[in-house]
Amino acid sequence: MSNPKHLHPLSIIFTLFKAYKNAFYGLLPIIVLAIGDGFLGWTILGLGVLTIAFIIYALISWRRFSYEVDSEQLHIQKGILIKKNRYISKHRIQSIDLSQSIIHRPFGLTKVDIETAGSDKDVDANLSAVTMTEGRHIQDVLKGMKQQTAVFDESKELSNEPHRLVSNRELLIAGATSGSIGVILGLFGLLFSQLENLIPNQLFNATTTWLFSQALETIVFLVLLIVLSLWLLGILGVFIKYGQFKIIRYDKELFITRGLLEKKQMTIPLKRIQAVGIEESLTRQPFGLATVYVVIAGGEIGQTADTHTLLFPVLKKSKIQLFLNRILPEYADVTNDIHPVPKRSIPYYLLRSLILPTLIVVGSSLFFIPSVWIYMMTLILLAIILGLLNHRDAGYNLDQKFLTIRFRRFTKETVIIPSKRIQAIETKHHFLHHKQNLKTFKVSILSKMSGRHLWVKELDSDSNDEIYDWFQGDAQT
Amino acid sequence: MRQPPKHRIAEEAIKAWRLTAFLFLFIPIAITIGAFILEHFVDFISIWIPIILIIVTIIDVIVTPFVIPKLRWRRWKYEILDQEIYIQHGILIVTQSVIPMARVQHVDTKQGLILSNYQLATLTITTAATTHEIPALREEEAANLRDLISELARVEQDDV
Structure with missing residues (x-):
């Protein structure tokens, strides 16, 4: 009933993205260095060549990738120079999941992840872009009778299976308490410390002078504004990630x-x-x-x-x-x-939570500002509380x-x-x-x-x- | 109080560990000698650096081959029961592990040059999440234990 099929051509774009992503970390330092040394023209030329190579690679790998589903197994054929054949038996498949990114959605496509037991990535398979009907078909064929209902379908009623949906209110609560603000704040700080190098010196100086010339209230207000917007960003993130959960x-x-x-x-x-x-x-x-x-x-x-x-x-x-x-x-x-x-283990818990803060406090008051230790005592106090909580829980x-x-x-x-x-x-x-x-x-x-x-x-x-x-x-x- | 496991590992383990320790002493000794040479030729290195290094090295020469293997051997105990493997080791911090037979995925014996010199072998027990070792067993005992454990572990396992 089946013959080898190719993926949707859109998968070429995904392969391309992936190639860029993999190359990115290796290339970034070279590019930065090259631009800094005034080899801009060469860099662009190099990137151009690379892009063409990637496009060719993506095209060929799309041509060479084919898959075949029958009632017993999934057969995948791929590889540009070395031809690889992979057969995954239906009985070894643990789960088949469909997911759609924003690029998939306008085309009515889906990505299919086929997972087997074991954590070896090479044993699993994924089809980066097939049509929705095809995806569902694969799911049906390979999963057999087992799980007819678990196809991706919004309109289907969920009356007889136990289920739980997330409400907007719950999402809001989840976002507001996610604590991701700390993470974002960290990223923001990192970004800023890098930006410092990129922003022209004059502009940077002008901004900092302006900032320091402002009244304390303005600075506090600005900081609050940034924190608030980051918090909202965190909520937004949760909505995007867990929306329609x-x-x-x-x-x-x-x-x-x-x-x-x-x-x-x-x-x-x-x-x-x-x-x-x-x-x-x-x-x-x-x-x-x-x-x-x-x-x-x-x-x-x-x-x-x-x-x-x-x-x-x-x-x-x-x-x-x-x-x-x-x-x-x-x-x-x-x-x-x-x-x-038992109570007698409290000292160990306190000791563990105090080591790092103590080092920080001692270090900073020895090497930087001697008087800072008074403020740092709050840190110690927090550490003690945390240690006691760790013990209690x-x-x-x-x-x-x-x-x-x-x-x-x-x-x-x-x-x-x-x-x-x-x-x-x-x-x-x-x-x-x-x-x-x-x-x-x-x-x-x-x-x-x-x-x-x-x-x-x-x-x-x-x-x-x-x-x-x-x-x-x-x-x- | 729970009793520690019953069996000790082979007493030759002390010799094997001592030999290993001697071989590894090469590193701190080489560093110390290097430091003295550097001190001689480079001005800004204080004489105290090689002196401290030599003190540390001397302590190392005494402790690692002569004290630690004995203590380690004295603590090392194991016991293979029908349903579980019970291991104790550690000099300052004593670790006692219990591995249910049904969780054992495979057992290996292995033997490096030093161990084979003393007819010893190490038994490695692997579960899905952890790896445990019983070092320096007599060769034939390691082989017997390996076969025994794989026999005992051959019960119906839960699919994970």
């Missing part, structure tokens, strides 16, 4: 679509879920908000480098139980009964089937791990710990890249033994 629970998989400009689809087979985590960041915790994520084994490295995948942009902490009941009842037993770390709970551990670095995280997903457990102690009957507990689970290792520091030795016994007992049944 929708999660649907099918029998054996979770299905997520999201994105305002770029439609993204993601299928998470349940058996690949290694753990469920609840994350309360410093900006969200005061409002009783949290996000829920899952740790997934293998796959998808090319798309997101995150170690975990959000199940919902933001939720009220009290609603998480309800959410999991509906979407992921296997993990719905969220416990609040966390056994804390650390703990664990054992259940029939689940180990729940809670800890905080900055963000408070509660991770629910089924015993059969634990790869190894470990304890560490040195001789001071030994005297105080403390041990640091570590549990390893599988995540996208390799392992994810979670610690509860300075836990009571007896608690460690308890977890060990639980784990051992469970392994034997």
Whole structure:
């Protein structure tokens, strides 16, 4: 029924983009240097040649790329000099996701990501541009009967499957508390420090003189304005990323679509879920908000480098139980009964959170401004508070089937791990710990890249033994 | 209190580690000699730099081959149970690991020049998320353990 097909010609453009992107970091320093040394003409010539080479490369690779779908497998043929044939058996395919960027959408095209188990990128396949109907056809054929409903279709009713949509209000809350303002602020600062070199000196001087000649109020106002607009930018970012977020629970998989400009689809087979985590960041915790994520084994490295995948942009902490009941009842037993770390481990927590700030304070008052240490004491105070919070929030709970551990670095995280997903457990102690009957507990689970290792520091030795016994007992049944 | 694992690794491990440590001493000694030569020829290097280096080197010569291997060996213990592998190591910070048999993906033995000189081998246990090593076992014991673990691990595994 099928013969080898080519991708939509638009994929040439994607290949071109990719080639530029890959070359960018290598070329940038050369270009900057060349322009600086007055080789502008040569640079343009070089870029021209490169562009032509890229276009030829993109054209040929489009010509040579073909794929073929039948009821048993996907066959991909590609390669310019070395011909590569790849056969992916239907049974090995974990998920097929369709996503559309803004370039795809006007043409009614979609990108198809085919994922197999394992995190080796080479084993996965993606078709950078096919028509929407073709994409759905591939999904149907390769997924068989398994998941007819999970095609990308807005109009389809979701009445019988458990699902959850995001509302604009929730998106607004998610954006407002995302804390990405810090990140953007950092980027902004970095950009500015680079701009300093590019802006003509005169202009730069004029601006700075103007700025410093202003009254303090104006400067404060300007700073506030910048911060506010960055905050709004952060909200906008969340709207773009998580707009029209929708999660649907099918029998054996979770299905997520999201994105305002770029439609993204993601299928998470349940058996690949290694753990469920609840994350309360410093900006969200005061409002009783949290996000829920899952740790997934293998796959998808090319798309997101995150170690975990959000199940919902933001939720009220009290609603998480309800959410999991509906979407992921296997993990719905969220416990609040966390056994804390003993009081005698407080010094260790304080010490850890104080090391860096102390170094900063001592360093800056020694080498720069001696009197600054008074202000820096706030930093120390914050570090002490953080250390105490880290201590208060650390703990664990054992259940029939689940180990729940809670800890905080900055963000408070509660991770629910089924015993059969634990790869190894470990304890560490040195001789001071030994005297105080403390041990640091570590549990390893599988995540996208390799392992994810979670610690509860300075836990009571007896608690460690308890977890060990639980784990051992469970392994034997 | 949970008991530490029962078995020790081969006592020849101390010799093998000592030999390794001696070989690695080449680096600090070479740096120290280099520093003395530099000090002789370059004016702005203070005499204190090579002196400090030589003190550090002397401490290193005493500690790494003569103290550390023994302590390390004394701490290193392991136990292979039906359902799990239990390992303890670490001189100052003691680490105890438990690896369920069902999670073991593969076991390897490996042997470098130094270890083979003493008829020793290292056993490596890999799970999907972690890697563990039992260093310096007697060759035949390493091979036996490898076969035993792969036998025990051959139970139905959850698909991950």
